Amino acid sequence: MKKKSTDQTTPKVIAGVKSPTALNPHLKNILAQKRKQQGDAAHYVQGIQEGNKVILSQAITIIESTRPADQKMAKSIIEKCLPFANQSIRLGITGTPGVGKSTFIEAFGSHLVEQGKKVAVLAVDPSSKISGGSILGDKTRMEKLAHLANVFVRPSPAKSSLGGVARKTRETMILCEAAGFDTILVETVGVGQSETLVHSMVDFFLLLLLPGGGDELQGIKRGIVEMADLVLINKADGDRVKLAKRTSIDYKNALHLFPPKTSNWTATALICSALTNDGIEEVWEQIGKYIKLTKENQYFENNRQQQAKYWLEAAISQGLQTAFYQNEVVQKALIKIEQAVLKNELSPFQGAEQLLKLFKTSII
Secondary structure, three states: OOOOOOOOOOOOOOOOOOOOOOOOOOHHHHHHHHHHHHOOHHHHHHHHHOOOHHHHHHHHHHHHOOOHHHHHHHHHHHHHHHHHOOOOEEEEEEOOOOOOHHHHHHHHHHHHHHOOOOEEEEEEEOEOOOOOOEOOOHHHHOHHHHOOOOEEEEEEEOOOOHHHOOOOHHHHHHHHHHOOOOEEEEEOOOOOOOOHHHHOOOOEEEEEEOOOOOHHHOOOHHHHHHHOOEEEEOOOOHHHHHHHHHHHHHHHHHHOOOOOOOOOOOOEEEEOEOOOOEOHHHHHHHHHHHHHHHHHOOHHHHHHHHHHHHHHHHHHHHHHHHHHHHOHHHHHHHHHHHHHHHOOOOOHHHHHHHHHHHHHHHHO
16 A cells, blocks of 8 residues: 655645626626727717817827728718817917927917917927938927916827928817817928918918028028018017017018008017017917907908818819829829839820829729
8 A cells, every 4th residue: 555645845726716706797898888989989079079188189199090990080070070160269380490489389378378268289290201200299398388277289290291280280170179279379390391281271370580580591481471470589588689679670671562461461570588478468469459350351251261162172182192093003004104204205294194094094
């Protein structure tokens, strides 16, 4: 008869404690329902109308997405928000890097909040042409403003958008307006590209300049200044006050040389210091005068209608371009025609004409 082993190293299996049941047996169904709600446009629209910044941010991310499913959802969200939009004042702010746009917006936005306004800042960050990446550091630069209850700051990558305006900025404005923000500030990169896009989506166009103007503005000065409703000389503090005043006088004189604006508004030049808040109140007073004038002479509403028409045509152009390049017949012929153009066997115009004929034939 074998003797029982007394080896103490042999592991013994002890029955474990039974896992407790969930505190809420319906938790799985609740989470599933929540996920289902988050996939519904009505969920986002409700959150936006309630002023939920998290849901607003999520909705904007969907709008900026290029995924087909997100694009479908985005269209539904925008459509449902549209009846609650168009109740804000839209301000475009531009200027070269280093002029103090972020510092100005923080000072100006804080002043607006003190006046009882709800402010949304759509700040466009420069994107790398190599990697496509963007720093998206506006919330860092506007830390004080971003933490105010009645402020929403949304940095977006400019990517390849003309004028440094994010691809979906206009749609984002609709969502912000539906969320109850009555003053929308759109900050552009301001790197010398055409500012037509930002001008075509705002009511008031503000150009920030440095005392003395600077040689970097010589190439773009004329076009931007001509569109500006107010030229603002920033950083008018310390030893630069006298220079800023002289610069503002120069621009006041120059503004009179431009053709009269269809709004009947006479643009002017002011000085301010975003660092010390000097002149910030005067900027808002000028904007108030502009809004009053343009609403009285019907320009404000007519301009909004013209902007809507512009964006309708832009959307049609973009849709046609997308359909063209996604067309299978075009894709098959494109490489061959491109090679013929590169070898000078075919002119670019003839190549385009051939591709357009193929596209038209394929969709009939």
